[in-house]
Amino acid sequence: MSQVLRDPREVMREEMQMHAPILAAVADEPLTIPQIAEQLGAPASEVVYWVMGMRRYGFLAESKDADDDGFFTYAATGRQV
Template sequence: MQGEIRDIREVIREEMLMHDHIMDILKQGPQTIPEIAGALGRPSHEVMFWVMGMRKYGLIEETGEVTDEGYYRYGAAAKEDH
């Protein structure tokens, strides 16, 4: 699957299915897009769509850490008490 380029609509349709998988990966600690992609066995460009969607809706956030390669690490967003 790594070498296959899928239609972007297919990738976006899987976003909701991938949320739980990504959150499980982030339980181990903040991860970069390539690290998440490796854990999922999916291409980084697909994972980027899912992570950015989750970021947009406040499920995950950047930790402020940047790797030597220039990647941000993402972790579960802090829950706010209302």
């Protein structure tokens, strides 16, 4: 079963709306992108865009080392939306 990917412009339009749900997901503990996607019920391919944008602007910070599966974890920095 193949998943139909949305236009990246559509995904990026939702970035500001996704800040609060992503910050809520990582509030208790740092999570990987697949874990965040699972909690949000969104495709990991879209969560990557949102998390990278939040990382770029200082809302999230990544761990120094990847986990055993090669994924970095992301935690809230405390910057408010």
